[in-house]
Amino acid sequence: MPSQIRPGTSTGPAFALLIAVGLFLAAIWYAGQAAHAEAVQVQMPKLSTMGQAGQRSFGKNCAQCHGAQADGTDKGPPLIHRIYEPSHHGDDAFLRAATAGTRQHHWPYGDMPPQPQVRRMEIQAIIQFVREVQRANGIN
Numbered sequence: 001m002p003s004q005i006r007p008g009t010s011t012g013p014a015f016a017l018l019i020a021v022g023l024f025l026a027a028i029w030y031a032g033q034a035a036h037a038e039a040v041q042v043q044m045p046k047l048s049t050m051g052q053a054g055q056r057s058f059g060k061n062c063a064q065c066h067g068a069q070a071d072g073t074d075k076g077p078p079l080i081h082r083i084y085e086p087s088h089h090g091d092d093a094f095l096r097a098a099t100a101g102t103r104q105h106h107w108p109y110g111d112m113p114p115q116p117q118v119r120r121m122e123i124q125a126i127i128q129f130v131r132e133v134q135r136a137n138g139i140n
């Protein structure tokens with residue numbers, strides 16, 4: 001009887017290995033996607049007075065890494081991103097990032113160094129700026 005699958009041969013382990021390799025490749029693909037989402041397209045709204053003050057301060061202190069429109073650069077992630085919507089990263093996450101910096105955890109850009117030159121009032125304005133731009137881009 002010419003049979004491809006001989007009796008007693010189990011295809012189970014090979015099959016499990018195939019699935020494991022598939023999952024591994026899917027994970028690598030997924031990580032690659034996140035790593036390449038460097039800059040995003042941002043619509044700039046008409047900013048409030050406080051939002052404009054925040055934009056200036058952001059330009060001086062944060063834009064070199066996060067982009068002039070908080071749209072990301074090769075040194076830091078876009079803040080106009082679902083990850084940073086208010087329910088995931090509330091205002092105190094911004095305060096903490098500016099005063100204490102943050103360890104690399106979501107992105108492949110390295111740690112964010114503290115920005116002690118930025119005063120608390122300025123951080124409030126920066127948060128206002130980022131939230132206004134987030135809202136204009138459907139991130140609430």
Ligand code: HEC
Nearest residue numbers: 061062065076093094097102104105106107109110112115
């Ligand atoms: C030298 C580059 C650099 C500068 C300057 C910088 N950041 Fe960042 N920032 C980063 C990087 C890189 C991350 C991403 C860390 C991660 O999640 O992997 C980050 C993350 C953040 C986060 C998320 C923190 C968290 O809890 O996950 C916030 C909020 C933030 N930055 C705000 C700011 C603000 C506001 C300024 C200006 C006052 C600023 N950053 C200046 C590089 C920078």
